[in-house]
Amino acid sequence: MRAASDKARLAGLCAEMRRAADPAKARLLAGFFKTGKGQYGEGDVFLGIMVPLTRKIALRFADLPFADIDRLLHSKFHEERLAAFLILVERYRRGDAKTKRDVYAFYLEHADYANNWDLVDLSAPKIAGAWLLEHPSLRTLAMYARSKNLWRRRIAIVATFAFIGAGDFGPSFAVADMLLHDGHDLIHKATGWMLREVGKRDKAALVRWLRPRYRRMPRTMLRYAIERFPEAERKRYLVGKV
Numbered sequence: 239m240r241a242a243s244d245k246a247r248l249a250g251l252c253a254e255m256r257r258a259a260d261p262a263k264a265r266l267l268a269g270f271f272k273t274g275k276g277q278y279g280e281g282d283v284f285l286g287i288m289v290p291l292t293r294k295i296a297l298r299f300a301d302l303p304f305a306d307i308d309r310l311l312h313s314k315f316h317e318e319r320l321a322a323f324l325i326l327v328e329r330y331r332r333g334d335a336k337t338k339r340d341v342y343a344f345y346l347e348h349a350d351y352a353n354n355w356d357l358v359d360l361s362a363p364k365i366a367g368a369w370l371l372e373h374p375s376l377r378t379l380a381m382y383a384r385s386k387n388l389w390r391r392r393i394a395i396v397a398t399f400a401f402i403g404a405g406d407f408g409p410s411f412a413v414a415d416m417l418l419h420d421g422h423d424l425i426h427k428a429t430g431w432m433l434r435e436v437g438k439r440d441k442a443a444l445v446r447w448l449r450p451r452y453r454r455m456p457r458t459m460l461r462y463a464i465e466r467f468p469e470a471e472r473k474r475y476l477v478g479k480v
Contacts, residue, residue: 248306251299255318258295260286271316271354278388278424279354287317289356296321300328304344311351319351323361330365342369346378353389355424362393367400376412383416388424391417395428399435407436411447418451423458430462437466453478 264286273279287295302310302325310322330341345365352358370378382394395417398410410432417429437444444463452460452475464472474480 245306247299247302248309251295251302251310251321252318254295254298255285255287255292255315255321258285258287258291262286263288267316271356278422282316282354283314285315285317289320289360292317292320293324296324297328300325304340307344308348311348316354316357319353320357320360323352323357327361327364330368338369338372341365349382349390349393350387352393355389355392355428358389358392359396359428362397363399363403366393367397370397370409371400371404371406376409379409379413380416383413388422391420391422391425392428395425395432398432402432402435402439405439407440407443410436414447415451418455418459420456426456426458427462430459430465433459433463434465437463441467448475449480452480 264284267284267286268282271279271282271284273282273284299321307322307325310318310325313319313322326341326345330338333341342365345361352361366378379394379397382390382397385391385394395410395413398413401407401409414429414433417425420426420429433444433447436447448455448460448463455463457476460475464475467475471480
């Protein structure tokens with residue numbers, strides 16, 4: 239009886255997603271998330287649902303069992319995969335110690351389904367980052383930072399947002415060092431974003447990290463990192479005269 243009930247719940251979530259679908263928005267999202275041939279989101283399919291509504295629907299089904307979350311993660315529709323990750327985030331947020339451990343393990347096992355930047359950014363800090371903040375270890379972050387998979391590398395750096403929020407900048411700097419010569423623009427942006435977040439809290443710490451490295455950093459990474467610096471100071475970094 240429980241299995242039938244769970245199946246009905248999953249079907250109910252998918253039905254709500256289909257009712258919320260907007261073909262015009264789907265076309266816009268497909269372009270925004272670079273789904274064309276050879277682009278980073280190649281082949282992804284959108285229903286055309288904005289994040290707030292996806293989250294609203296997902297939270298009504300936050301009690302779905304892992305087996306059904308797994309099924310959602312296998313969906314061809316981007317928003318259904320996002321709903322699955324948002325359910326995991328909520329499950330982690332309100333869970334006890336065992337639930338948090340189970341969600342973290344499930345997340346790592348299914349990390350490859352976080353195959354676009356929004357899926358990573360809305361889940362990695364609140365699951366992987368939150369777990370590692372409570373159970374300090376850089377091993378997983380280092381392994382992901384060295385992965386050939388773009389999205390795992392992004393998980394590695396964006397997960398450190400949890401540490402930044404707690405005032406611990408070491409993991410962000412360590413992962414940024416591993417990604418300093420990464421070839422992908424999405425990693426440059428994510429790493430620069432995390433560095434900027436450090437600078438918002440402790441500019442001196444960011445400057446100490448930047449000084450010996452800024453000339454070797456990808457331009458986009460540097461621009462993101464120093465975005466909040468005064469204009470004159472930004473220009474000195476960009477021309478290499480700090």
